[in-house]
Amino acid sequence: MSQSGYYYISHAGSLLHFPSLAEALTADRQAGYLWLDFCEPNRSDLEALIEPLGLHPLSIEDCFDENQIPKIEDYPQNAFILINSFNYVQKSLAIAEVDFFIGANYLVTVSPLDLEQRRVLKDVDRIAGHDMANACLGPAYLAHILLDWVVDNKFAAIESIEEELNESEDLILADHAKFDPSELVHLRREMLGLRKSLFHEREILMKICRKDCLFIPDKAIIYYRDIYDHLTKFFELTEASRDLVTSLMEMYLSIVNNQMNKYANQTNATVRRLTFITTIFMPLTLLAGIGGMSEWSMMTGPENWRIAYPLFLLGMIVLGAANYYFLVGFEKRRQKRETTLEIK
Numbered sequence: 001m002s003q004s005g006y007y008y009i010s011h012a013g014s015l016l017h018f019p020s021l022a023e024a025l026t027a028d029r030q031a032g033y034l035w036l037d038f039c040e041p042n043r044s045d046l047e048a049l050i051e052p053l054g055l056h057p058l059s060i061e062d063c064f065d066e067n068q069i070p071k072i073e074d075y076p077q078n079a080f081i082l083i084n085s086f087n088y089v090q091k092s093l094a095i096a097e098v099d100f101f102i103g104a105n106y107l108v109t110v111s112p113l114d115l116e117q118r119r120v121l122k123d124v125d126r127i128a129g130h131d132m133a134n135a136c137l138g139p140a141y142l143a144h145i146l147l148d149w150v151v152d153n154k155f156a157a158i159e160s161i162e163e164e165l166n167e168s169e170d171l172i173l174a175d176h177a178k179f180d181p182s183e184l185v186h187l188r189r190e191m192l193g194l195r196k197s198l199f200h201e202r203e204i205l206m207k208i209c210r211k212d213c214l215f216i217p218d219k220a221i222i223y224y225r226d227i228y229d230h231l232t233k234f235f236e237l238t239e240a241s242r243d244l245v246t247s248l249m250e251m252y253l254s255i256v257n258n259q260m261n262k263y264a265n266q267t268n269a270t271v272r273r274l275t276f277i278t279t280i281f282m283p284l285t286l287l288a289g290i291g292g293m294s295e296w297s298m299m300t301g302p303e304n305w306r307i308a309y310p311l312f313l314l315g316m317i318v319l320g321a322a323n324y325y326f327l328v329g330f331e332k333r334r335q336k337r338e339t340t341l342e343i344k
Helices: 021-025 043-047 057-063 124-130 139-174 182-209 218-292 295-300 302-343
Strands: 005-010 015-018 032-039 071-074 078-089 092-103 106-111
Touching: 005 021, 005 124, 015 021, 015 124, 021 032, 032 124, 032 139, 043 057, 057 078, 057 092, 071 182, 078 106, 078 139, 078 182, 092 139, 092 182, 106 139, 124 139, 139 182, 139 218, 182 218, 218 302
Parallel strands: 032 106
Antiparallel strands: 005 015, 005 032, 071 078, 078 092, 092 106
């Protein structure tokens, strides 16, 4: 079932709904203007407006090209504005294209369905009806109302990403082992998409505020300045969030590096202790090997083994103790020297 709507807005402030596009195109527009709101249209639906409304084929082509960036184009009979809507659902950013054709006595809006198969411009007739005092002034004023609604809804997506960044920060500080750094890479990619869109949309509003668009009267410019302020704010929020992503990645890497250094220091301490023990027992092992082959009793005479071996063991103990105190003193002097260098 089509979700498109065809309306006539009079200068008196009434909103009339047409059941079909053909009836809307044949309506008299002397005392008002036409508003054609398309949702997921076919190419033929928009091509049918080339002759009666003067839509340019290139602008219609842009409506079906998903790789277009936000822009504004001036044509002889209308101004074409392409802007994006944001929807952040289940940690995935969806950027949808919303198109506006602003003519002297008509407004054409083209929007897709979102991830939940709902209209991006949902309840637009109700939105326009709440501000009919401005909507009845002309197509440019109604375009402002709809643009303002699209731009304000961007904040929900930006806020969701900021909340996810805050959660990532808390998890890094609480338990970095459970944190997946690929989430930061994903968020950074999403922030780049937001920044790219907001940058070009801000340029669109800047051109409008410079009065470069012939189909937006000077009296309506002040309303578009408000949209420009919102886009500037969102752009700055996006820039701050991008910096936060970089800071979080650096903080995570710093914590991981400190943890690795801690483990390395523990390993070094263990190796030092083992080396210390090995150094003490190396000469004792040599002497034990010589004594084990009865060399000591052979030098003192086999009949003196009761005296020779106790003296041999006593000598090993004395040598081990001397070696131990020598190494302990050497280690203390080394630590003292390192401490002195650090103070200097």
